[in-house]
Amino acid sequence: MTGLSMPITVILYGIITFSVCMVIHVIIWRIGTPWASSAVLLLIFWVIPAVMLLIIAFAAGGARDLVGLTSVQVLEVLLLHFSLSCVYVAGYPAVRAVSPSLDILLMISASEEKRMRAEDMLQRYADKRLVTARIDDLLTYRLLEKRDGRYTLTLPARFIARIFLLYRRFLGLPMGEG
């Protein structure tokens, strides 16, 4: 068993892969935010790079020779890209729908006295549909169905909800307050 020795090109290719995905993401979003933006984001950052790198790792020997990496090193590139992508994808919901927590901080900072009462903040949010706007999102993504005036979860949504409920139970915590 030989000692681990990683060429710097693994890190470089990982960063380059992530950067190329980011540029594609910015270009597409500036042209027009896709309807199912989260799904397109996953396609750009996860699906397409994973397919391409797995093909290079296991099938395209010529491509591996071109970049000077072994199959395992290509997998290392994939893991680096994937981990960097996870950071961005995890943070994207806060970019897409402005987080009320961050908005509150910016609101206070922008106020004349640099301080505000809760009632003043609530007034600003009165017409912002903080909850109903998210219900609309869930309907758009087909995670909610409305029937006879009542909302139910679709199958994918039930799966998501159960994952989170199970997760919180595993941690010994009640459901998040939202």
Place this chain on the structure above:
Amino acid sequence: MNDDVTMLIILILSPLVVLLLHAALARLRRTAPPQRTAFHASLAGAVPVFALLGGAVFNSCPFSTGCAVAAAYCLVVYSSLAYTYFHFFNMSETARRIRILCEIETAGSVSIAELTALYKTTDVVTIRLSRLVALHQLREEGGYYSIRGRTLYWAGWAILLWRRILGLERKQGA
């Protein structure tokens, strides 16, 4: 097993280590702000993960550039995955959509009136104010809230800037 493969397996499984640590810490520190506990678990997870990497992979690694590159690689990948874990927990704790999905899953079905009664706009704001005070990002004095810590404040500015780069600011109010 090849050292590269061992390293990859340890790194891929590292979020599981953080999860187990988090489950233990969450039970030991019930009064601490949940996000702080999750953050500490993400940091503390580095200890067993890097101990495992040191014992299983780096102990046979000669002191060389290749070894240093591998160590830097592990640091970047672990940090990214641990940060992603923290974000996943934060989503379970603070995301409105997740709360809505979980409420409906628990109830079976809800009307809009039932849902907005369970989870009002006032709740969204007051919950966040309490949370920001607990995380030392806001200070509350005599009913007035002012900025205390700057971490989330600067995160807010960075997100605003990024929304402008993506062209989201010009399109919305959502």
